[in-house]
Structure formats: C-alpha cells, structure tokens
Amino acid sequence: MKGSIISWLLLAISTISIFSDVAATSASAKCLGADQSSLLLELRHSLVFNTSASTKLVRWGRSANSWSGVTCEDGLLVGLDLSEEWISGGINRSSSLFRLKFLRSLNLAFNHLSYSMIPSGFANLSHLVHLNLSNAPFSGQISAELSRLTKLRKLDLSAIHFSECDPLKLEKPSLRSLIRDMGELRELYLNEVDLSVEGSEWCNALSSSVPKLEVLSMSHCSLSGPIDASLLSLANLSVIRLNLNDLSTTVPSILANFSSLKTLSLHNCDLKGEFPQKHTINFFRLPDSIGNLRKLSMLDLHNCSLSGSIPTSMENLSELTYLDLSSNNLTGSLPSYGASRNLTQIYLFDNALTGQITSVGWEDLLNLEYLYLRNNSLEGDIPSTLFTLPRLEEIYLSNNKFSGQLIINPNVSSNRLESLDLSSNLLQGSIPRWIWKLRNLAYLNLSSNFFEDLETPLCNLTPTLLYVDLHSSMHRGNMLPLPSQAICLDFSSNNITSVFSDNIGNYLSSSTMFFSLSMNNFHGSIPKSICKATYSMHLEVLDLSHNLLNGTIPNCLMKASLKVLNLRNNQLSGNIPQNISTTCGLKTLDLSENLLQGQIPLSLANCTTLEILNIGNNQIDGTFPCHFMAISSLRVLILRSNKLHGEIGCAHSPFTWQMLQIIDLSSNDLSGTLPASLLASWEAMKAEVDFNYLQYELYIRGGYYYQDTVSVTIKGLEQKLTKILTIFTSIDFSGNRFEGQIPNTLGDLKALYSLNLSHNAISGSIPPILGNLLQLESLDLSWNHLNGTIPAHLANLDLLSFLNLSNNQLVGSIPDSGHFLTFSKSAFERNLGLCGLQLNKSCSIAMNKTKEAGDDGNNDDNKKKWFFLGIPLGFVVGFWVFCGPLVFIRSWRFAYYRFWDKVLF
Template structure:
C-alpha cells in the first residue's frame, strides 16, 4: 500500500513538472505582455505582404494564443523570423519593427522589398546578435548605421542568385567602415554584394576588425587578389568561400596553416599556377572546391590516412596526371568531381573503399578501363564517366548491389561487347546513358524483368543490331528513349497495346526504319519525336501532327495525308530532305522552327503565310521549286529571325521589311530582278545572301546601316558601281563576296580610316576593277595575320547560333581550279580572290604578312614585276594562283618552304630560270608552269645551261633535238678521256716512245733558243 502511494506521488510530481514546463514554454511563445502583443499586431498591419502565400503573419490577430515566427523570453520579444513571408513593403523610418528594443535575432530573408534601401532604423535594435536580410530584395548602398550593431555575431546580406549581383553595394561606407566596430562577429555573409576591393584592402579590413570570425562568405563580390597573408590573424576561421571573384593569383600556401578550416571554396576565381599539395594535408578540411579555374595546374598528392574530406571538386581545371591509389584513404568522401581535367590511366581499385560515396563525376578526361567495382558504395547515387577512353566490356556485377544508383552515364567512351542485362532491371536506376560507344550486342532478352524506375534510356550511336525486343515496351516508367544510330533490323512491328504511358521523347533517328511505327498513334504524353535519317517512304499520316517537336527529315516521304489535324502546340517541324511534292502544307500557328527545305514543292508561297505565325523564328523553304513573288505577309511574323528561300524560282522584288527585322536572310539562286531595296536604320542582319540572282543597280549606301553584318554575299548578279567604301564601317564583317558583277574602279578607299579587322574571306573576282593591288586594305586584314587576338576564332564553324536556333552558312569559291560549294565554313579558313579583273602593278610585300591565309587567287589580271620572296612566309597557304599575268623574273626559292601548298599555278606569265626541284614543287603538274617561255627544268622537259657570265640558257626544240644535244655534250668528256689515254698511255708505259718524245721536244726548244 505504501509503495503504491509513493508511486502515485512520484507520478503526480512528474505530471506537474511536465505541465509546468509546457506552461512555461507556452508562455514564452504567447508573449503575454500586453505592450508586446500590441506591438506585434501593429507590425502585422503595417507590413504589406501576400496573404495567400504567408504562413506566419496571416495567423497574427487579436485572438492569437501563439505567434508563429516569434521567440519570447520573460514575456519580451527577442526573436522575429519573418522569412519567406512574401513581404514587399511597409517598413519605413517610423516602423514599429524598430521599437522591439530587446530583439536579439531578426530574419527577413527571402522576401521582396522591391529594391528598397536597407532601413537605417535597424541601428535602434542595439541588442541584435543575428541579422539576416539575405535575398530580401534590398538594393543600393548598405547604410553605415549597421556598424552601430556592435553585438552582432551573424550578419547575412547575401544574394543566393548571383545573376542579381550588384543589388547591394559597399562603396561608402567601405567594408572597413561597415565591420570596423563589429568585433564580436562570428559569421559574415556578403555573397553577391559589390564590394570592389583589392586584395590587401579587404584582407586587412577583415583581419583587423573581426578577429573572432569563423565563417567568411564573400562570393561574387568583385574582389580582386591576391589573398593577403594578413588573413592569418583569423585563427578561428572554419569556412572560406570566395567564389566568383577575380583573384588572378596562385592558391596561397598559407591557407594550409588554418588548423580548424573545414570549407575552402574558391570556385571560378581565375586562380593560376601550381596547386600546393599542402592544402590537402589540412586534417580538418571537409569541403574543397577549386573548380572552374582553367589556369590552375598540378597533380593530386598522396592523401593521408583517415582524411576528413567529404567533398572534392576540381572540375574544369588543368590538374592532370593519374589518380593516386591513396584516394581510397578518404573514407568520408561522399562527392568527387574531376570533370574536364586532364587525368588519365586507370581509376584506382582503392575506390572500392569509399563506402560513403554518393556522387562521382569524372567526365571529359582520359581514364581507361577497367572501371573498378564500386559495390561497397551503398549510397552511390550519381555516376558520370562520359567522354573518357574507357574500353572493354562492362562488368555485369559491379553495379548490381548499388541500390541507391539513380544516374549512370557512360556515354562517349570506347566500351564494347554486350550490355549487362542487369542494368535494365536495376531496382533504382532512373537515367541510363550508354550512347556513343561500341556496343554491338542485341537487346533481345535484356528486358525480361524490366525496371519500372528507369526514366531515361540512351543507347544511341552504338552498333546494336537485331530486332528491338517487345519487352522494351514494358519499361512503364520511361520518359526519354534514345535509340538512334544503331543497326536495328526490320520494322517496329509492335502491338498497339504496348506503349509507354509516360513517354515524352523518342529518338529513333538512323535506325534503318522503313515504315512509321504505328504504336506512336497511341502515345498520349509523347511530345518529342525524331525519326530522321531512315528509309521511311510513302505518306505522312494525319496522326503524326500531334507532337510538339517533329523531325522526319532525310527520309523518302512523298505526300501528306489530308485533311491535316495540326495540334495547336506544335512548335518544331523538320521535314527537310524528303520527296514531298505538290502544294505547300498548312502551318501550325504556334510553330517557331519550320524546315521544309530540299523537297519537291512546286507551288507558290501562300499570300497570307505570315498572318498567323506570331512566334515563328526559323523558316526555310530552300531547294524546292517555289515560284512567284515573296509575299509581303511574311513581314507579319514579328518574331522571325532566320528566313531561307534560296534555290527556288522566285522573282519580283525583295520586301523592304525583311531587311529590318531579320538576322539571317538567304535569297540565293532565284530570279529576283530588281534593285537591292533601301535598308532601314534599324537593320539587324548578321547574314545576308542575295547572290546568284538578276539584281541590278548599285549597292545602296543604306546597307552600311547593318552594323552587325558578318556574312555578306552579293555575288553573281548585275550590280554596277564602284568599290563599296561604305562597307568599311562594318567592323564585324567576316565574309564579303562581290564576285561576278559589273563593279569597276579601284579597290579600296583612300580616305577611309576604318578597317576590316575580322574579315577572313573577300572575293572580288570577275568584275572590272582596275588600278594597283590595294596595299592599305591588305595591311588591315588582321584576322589573316594569325594574330593571337584571333585565335579564339579557330576550330569552329562560322554559323549563326542564337538561343535554340542554328543556321549553317554556305558559299561557293574557286579552290584548286574548281568551283566548290563550301557547306560549312571553318572560322580558320581564309581566302582572297581578286582574279579576272584588270589589276596591274606589282604584288605588294604586305601579302607576306597574312600568315593565316589559305587561298590566294590573283590570276587573269595585268599584274607585273617579280614574285615577292616574302610570299614564302605564307606557311598555311594551300592554293596559290598567279596565272595569266605579266610576272617576270625567277621563281623565288622561298616558295619551296610552303609545306601545305597543294595547288600552284604560275602559268602564262613571263617567268624565267629553273623550276625548283624540292619540297612541294615535286608534286605539281606541268600545267602549273606552262606559258612561261623562259622557264626550264625537268617538269617542262627543258634543260637549263650555265653561260660564262653565270646566267642560265634554256634549251628548246623537241625531244629528238634534246636527245642529240645530250649525246653531244656527253661525247666531249668521253673523247677527251679516250684521246688522253691513246696519246699519253704509250709515253707512260713504252720506254722507247718516251725517249723519242723527249728528244723531239729537246730539238724544238734548242731550235727556238738559238740567236
């Protein structure tokens, strides 16, 4: 009985204690002080916020028993957390917020104060220890009054989205003025604030003002380097984040002296030089991010045992070498990113020890196989090994036990053989990317127990053969299926009941299909369909027009089933390179990319074609048989940027409006037969091709308004006038073709101070230009001089690219005596063609400065003088044509050094002397030198002789005469040798003959010596 009473007493005491604690906690949140309640209500009704998204302020009212976001102590408000409340106004100089005099923590983060200045009234909250105004929409100069908050331990004014950098500034006051009296500060977050300070300035300000600082986060603050050693005074520092600043210096070695450092992030800081290995020896370091410092070089050191690193990010640096086997010592490593570095060799087998690894990105390196077994990394979620040199088959066992694996990307390697079927039945993989390898197996049987988790499957660009198994359609969760460029056999004979209920994108390009897969008509979620580069024939069926993105290009379609049922959301239609004929099909009103080029349409372009295409951006009808006029309604497509109507039979005029709104206009090879229209001042053209028409008149001066022009082709027309000096203002011009017109006068502009520094192709051939070659114009062609400032132009195609649009430019040019169509113009390609004019005078030495020149054609002119030896500096040149001129003198021996020269034509000039017989000259045909009566050498079957004065004489006549001379000249030394031994032999070997010879000369000498 006694024990039971004691038990009840203990239970009662504990119950009272619990209720007492609950009551105290409730009292602390209820803030029962009347003045505090009234103050909170006054604040609530003064703030302007969106009540539909608010979760705290919307609950504050007279009857409230608790106040969400409010922290109280002894009935006083000491903490306000109003973050993410959609507040956008209501704080002014007299705001009740500044009367919470006991406030120690204030959080207004993630609101939208519409670029309002941070209120200076915050200085009234003198007890504040934690102030968070991050991502709240404040802008302008940070007020100096914040420096009065001397008890601050945390100050956060950062911007999460660095694209908004510059909203807040620290100029006056400076960083030192702001933090000069904040000696208690432990955490400082100023990410995205424009500080504009040099290395010594901001480092000294921090080291002298906030010695207790533990967290320094000043990413994207417009700081410059180098990082000063004065930071060493921050002995308690745990986190250093300085991403996105222009430090332009090596990684300081003294950072390894911070004994408590846990995070070092210097992402995208323009770091240079050698990466110090000491950084990796910091025992406490958990996060190291030095990525996107492309000038940072070095290698990885040996890692100490039981290293604390959890995250290692070195992507997009120049760090190279092999991964050390000691990487397995990093037992805590969960994330490692080495993408786009220069690592090579095998991935160390010690990776099997990294049991906590969850993210691995080794893409764009040169790692080779084998891939180590990672089956101990139970938490491994993301594996990116694409763009390496991994070879051999995939081990079927190493991925099976990775129960957390979501993404496996092994594309763009050299993997071959069979694809393990276990990858398709993996219980967790959502994205499997194996494209661009050498897999040659069949997929039959691979989907016996398909995973319903798989959402993305990319097997494109392999060598997978056989028929596609029907079991693939049981991948019920699939959203993206890419099987293009394989060797699948037969058609897709799939029962209509099989479908992917969630499939959004299907790519079966280059799969040798011969018919449209009919199961597609049952795909309700499918929006992206690519069946290009197959062998599908016949008619495009009505149901195909329901997809948002449709690509049926490079097939053998002939007709379109009518009536059409165009889906209103259809945006991309690509039907180029088919055999479609007849009338032009109707267009989707929401289309923005429409390509009907390279077909057999024979109709006129509808008059109202542009009236219902408000979003159209890319439109091409090139290489068809359209005739008639260009309709004016096409100007109503206000978003149109690329229009290609080339290679048709269009006639009439060019609508003026096309010159105003477009960026690419191609009307090449039609029958347009009027003057070039007036160009408005608002011209936006970057590419203009109106060549191969019947255009007349002169080039309008208003064309100079197109300041953004990069590609201009007016060739093969009937344009009259002089050299267009007004083009010299086009500073971005890179291709200029005026070939085959009626232009006359001199080339160049004597009074122009502008230059074509970007010009890489200039073709003025087949006109009536006269005068001397333009020395000043040639000297201004900087892009042809292999100048280091233009090296960024190399190894790209000269195309138009903007957003999701791409347009490849083409042009014809004379290369190696052939008229060729340049389908893709490399930005490394350079050409000067002044042929078939009336140019005269010498070849200027300035041509020798164009060391990046590939093609030079000055043929069929009246150029005289000798060939300048300085042309031997054109080490990149492949085609040099100086034929049909009046050039004299000898062929400079310096031309022998032109190692890439594959065509040389010096025919029909007045050259003399011997043809060089070394280097590339041994590969040229006889026709390269014909028509020069003074040339000699083996290539022309003409011998060269040396006269007494050192000049060469050329033998002529035919082969018989040449043969006779050859025996004549060979007989002279032979007769001398024979005669010598016939006469002198007996004297040397017959003693009686020798004595008789001596007596004869004695008598002769005695006779002539007598007086």
C-alpha cells in the same frame, strides 16, 4: 462521427498553429534586448545593400517579429542568415557583426562583397558551428585567425573566381594550419580556393586534423596528385568532390574502400590508368568492386579518361540516383539498371558504347527524368517503354545506330516528355502521329534519318512545340506541319515537292526566329505573306536556297528585320530591290546563282552590319560598287560571274575593309590596274586572327547557329566551304581585263591563303615580295603577259601546294629548290623562255640556243636597220641626181621649162 473527428483535428491544428506563431513572435521578441537589437540595427546601418532586392535586412526594426534571417534560442541570438541580400562593399573588422558573440550559425553566401579579404574579426565568434561565406566573393589570402574557430562542424569558403580579381588563396596559413584544431569538422567546402598543394600534403592534412569529416568538396583548387592512402582514415566520408584538379595520376585504389560513400565526383581530373578494385588492379576498366558501394547515390566520373566496359555489378547500386560517366571511352553494352529504381538522371553520352538497349529494364525506372545516350554506337530498336515512363522529361539518343520504325503507341496523357532528340540514326518509315501530340513537348529533333513521310491524318498539333528540326530526314511529298508557337523550324535537305503557298506567312508564328526550307523542290514565287513574319521583328533567319523558286524578290524582304536572307540557287529574276531600309540589320545576304539583272542598289550600303555578301553568278551590270566601302564589317564579298565593267576606282574612299578576308571578282569585265592602295587596307589578310567560324548565333535555347557557306575557287577547282573559317583568306580577280604590274602591296598580306590573278592582261615581272606570303597554299598567275624570271623567293613558300604560271612570257630557269620540284609540267608550260627539270629542258642547252638565236637575231636586226636607213638615203640621192642639174645648170633648166610648156599646150 467521422465529421466530428475531422472537426476536432482541424481545431487542434489551428490551435497548434496559433501557439506556434505566438511562440515564434515571443522568441523574436526575446532577441530584442537592448544589447542585441542595437547590435543588429547598427549592423543594418553599416551594410550597403540593394533595398529593392533585399528580403531580410530591409524589414529589420519595423516590428517585433520583423527580424528575418535571425534565429534566437533561450533569449540569445544564435543564428544569422543574410545570404542573397545583395550586400555590396566590404565588412569592416570593427563591425557589430563580430560582437554577436553567441552566434553558432552565420551565412553570408551569395552577396557582392567587392572581392575584399575575409576579415579577421570572424575569429571573435568562437561559438560558431556553421560558417558559410561561399560565393560572396572574397579574395586574397584567407585569414589565419579563422583557425581559432575550433567548434566548427561546417566550413564553406567556396569562391567564384572572376578574371578581374585575385582568387581566394590558402597559402599562409596553409590548409594544415587552418584546420589543425578543427577536430569537430564534418563538412569542408573549399571549391575554387587556390590551395596549390600536392596529394600527400593535403591528404595528410585532412586525415590528421579532421577525422570526423563526412563531406569533402575541393573542386578546382589547383590540387595535384597522387591521392594519398592516408585519406582512407576518413572512414565517414560520404561525399568526395575533387573535380577540375590536375591530379594527373592513376585512379586511386583506396576509393573502393569508402563504404559510406554516397557521392563521388572526379570529373575533369586528368585521371589515367585503372579505376580502383579492392583486391586486384584491372587496367582501363571500371571494376566489379564498384558494386560494393551500396550507399552510393551520386557517381560523377565524366571526362575522366576511363575505358573498358561498365561492370554489371553497378546493378547492385540500389540507392543510386545520379549517374554521369559521359565523355570517356567506355565500350561494351549497357547493364540493366532495373534494380536502381531511384535513378533520376543517366548521362552516358560521348562514349563508344555498343549493343542494344532493349534489356536495360527501363520499365522499372519510374523515377527517371533525364536520359542522355547520344554520341555512341548503340543499335537496334528504341524500346517503346522509354516513352511511357511517367517522369521522363528529356531523351537524347542522337548520333547512334538505332534503326527500325517508331511504331509506338504510348500513353500520351501521362507523358511529361519535353525534349526528344533521335537525330543522326537509321530510323525509317513514317514519323508517328503521337509525337506531334505529346502535350509537353517543346524540342523535337528527328533530323538525319530515313523518315519518308508523316503518319496521317495529322491534326491538333501540341501547342508547346518550339523547336522542330527535321532536316535531312528524307521526307518527300507535301509541306511539313507548322506548329503554332514554333521558334525554330528546319525542314532543309529533304525531297519536299510543293508550290510555295501564298499564305505561308499566316501560318508562321509571331515568335518564329529561324525558318529554313533550303535544298528541297519548292517552286512558284516567293509569297509576300512571308513578310508578315519578318515584320514581327522576330524572324531573323530565312533560308529558301537551292529550290526552284521564280519571279522577283519581294521588296518587303529587304525592309524587314532579318539577319540572314539566303535565296541562293533559284530562278529568281528582275532587279535587286532598290529601296532598302536605313535600319537594315542584315549580316548575311546571299542572292547568288539566280537570274538577277540591273545594277547593285546604292541603298544596299544601308546594311552596315553585313559580314557576308554574295551576288555572284547572276547578270548584274554596272561598275564596281565602291559604295560598299562604307560597310566596315564586311568579311566576304563575292561578285563573280556578272557583267561588271570599268576600273575599281575606290582609291579616294574614306572607308576601308579592314575585316575583309574573302573577295571574288572573277569572270567580269573589270579593267585598269590592280588597286594597290585598296589592297593595302585589308588588315585581316595581314595577320592571323583567332580560329573561329563565320556564323550567326540565335540567342535562344541550346545556342542555335546559322552556318554560313560559300563557294570559292581554290587550287584550280571550285570548292564549297560549308564552314567558313575566320583564318581563311582568298583573293580571286581572275577572268577580267586587269593590266599593269602586280602591286608590291600584295606582299604585305601575309595571312593570304589563295591568290588567283589568272586570265588577265597583267604585265611586268613577278614581284619577289610575294615570297613573304608564307601562308599561301594556292597561287595562279596563268594566262597573263608576265615576263622576266621566276623569283627564287617563291621557293620559300613551304605551304604552297598549287602553282600555275603557264601561258606567260617568263624566261630563265625554274627554281629547283624546296618543293618546286613537285609541281607538274602544266604549271610552267607555254613560257618559251623557261627551262628546268619540270619541263624536261636543260637550262645549259636552252641558254646556248638562246644565245645562237640571239646572234641570228642581231644579224636580222642589222639587215632591217640598213634596209630602213636606205630608204631616206636613196630618196636624198635620187632627189639631187635629178634636181641638181636643174638648179645649177641654166640651159637644162630652160629646156625643162620649154618641155612642160609644150605638154601643157
């Protein structure tokens, strides 16, 4: 009996389906009357569209039932949907489209109509009830003819504004003129249309013209406040979206009176003051009266400058499905959302919420899919019920104060969790085994906690894990697990003590792009197997810095497709690999603080995309690498504390380092004069650039960045720049044998932040042009042979906070203007000719002493002069006293000869 009933039902369904298909075909056929079918074909031929992307126009006219997007009723064409048909160009006002006079619904949304104006021909379609021209995009003034469409119930002119085109504007006609006769309008969408009107004007226009309005969506329309009370007459409003308008006013109290309101979105409106209450005003708080909006299903007030606590009356919003109060200054604890069983998304991040979340009623939120509570001050345990919610896909609880252990045993088989972020909390104990078995988990971030180990045994890791971040999680012991399909693995800043496995490259996924083991206790040599991952053309960042690795650098690492290679602060020895590939794509290479020897390879110039090169603190020999001049992208060059020698003879190079912002050649054996022409080519040090960071972005989910770091000597101290600003500029040539004068070209580097030329043999005077370096904060010229006076222009350097001119031969008075008086004695000591308050030496006394010393000095000089003049004079006198008689008196001369004859005999 049951089988026969089922058979009859199947037969009935089949019969209904057949008849419905026949009816649809028949209805389509009725649209093929001579007049309407010809108009449609004419329209098709007049439009320019992408035939490979089209799903409707491309099929028109092929058969009786091929009129996709066309709706017929009683033999009349009443609906036309050509959305997302990749139509380009414009629509002519004489188009056959405007002769389809029975159209009641027209949709041209999401096409590419070349930023043309909206044709006035739309006014001919007087029967239109629904008109959707959104995201086409049109531009310019909206035609006044559209006001003739008096039967409209839905009007959507929302635009996508691009910088290369004029925005869609509604000035002439104004908003009031456009909708004045649209009394039947229920839905109005004008997002990103430039209205440029004040609150009282647009509110009065709406309330007086469209009393039946239910949906008001005018985001990013250049509206200004305040929101006028006249809007209250629109009693049927269920959706209000006014995002991204500069309302610059207090939150309007009338909003609490819309009893039919389902969606309220006011984010980024610069609202201030109080949220509305029905009877009283409570400044900077969400009122309890918000619980009266019983039909509210969507509440979006993110970034609205709200403060105060979240009222418990929100528990009454049983229809609420979407809640976004993020990026405000809300305080207090979370209310229970157990009654809001329909909630699917909760966004409360970037607030100042406190307290525990164990009593929120999570077990009742069986529809919850997204939970974002990051960047608050929530504390206590993380409720185990969170991990058992059947629909939950993303949990973000980072940057709070959650503590305790994750001793949870959820029903893994029914859990849909894809993203779990518990980073930057106070969690401790072991990382539980169940996390690694969540069958859909793709993103895991447990970094910056106090997990010390893994719960074992650990096997059968979920194959879906793509992103694992466990940096700074206090893990100790052996190597962490390597998921089979991982794209990003960050295990840095832990206490992992392990030998670098010879076959580690075999366990890295062919998809791995980011791999960091820095700041651990790995020892042993770098295995060649790791090159398998680099040869896969996927690994872009490899960071093994700050470990105890020894041996040599594998040649294969310099031939691979890496963008970032950081081996800093290990115990690597030998030479830098010589045969670097011509396809080198490195942007960051850091080999500093090792035991590397030999010369800098010429083939390193093949890495033409290098931005940061750090080979400092090694035992590198040879001359200055002028072949690096071919790397025009270079921003940071650090070669300090090596054995480089000779002059910087790059004056004739056809290349320049226009992007260079940091150069450190200190503590080498370089000599010769400072390279004036080379300094003149460093354009990035001449003018301020955009504020940014030097970092490498991986084009993967979430926008992963590798943050470059570097150590520089600033203000006499070595400092680590964990983020290298593009505006930071520094030159450090200290600790060499440079001589000659300071070149005037240094005065052109007006964006220079730090200059260190100390411990050299530089002579001459300090160029006054250094007073042009108005951004200079640190200047060290100590331990040189500089003479003359301190230029008064240096007092113009208002930002200068560190100065060292000690151990030179400077004379005269120290400038006593500006902030020069704040520098200590040590900045000027051991310059015997200097005087001033900083040295507690009066310049008038010093001048007298100098003058007296000058007189004594002159006397001494005169004595020395006569002494040295007396030597040749005495020789001349003595010569002629003895030899004169022999020359001029014959008897004396013969007597002299006879004497020597006897002596010789």
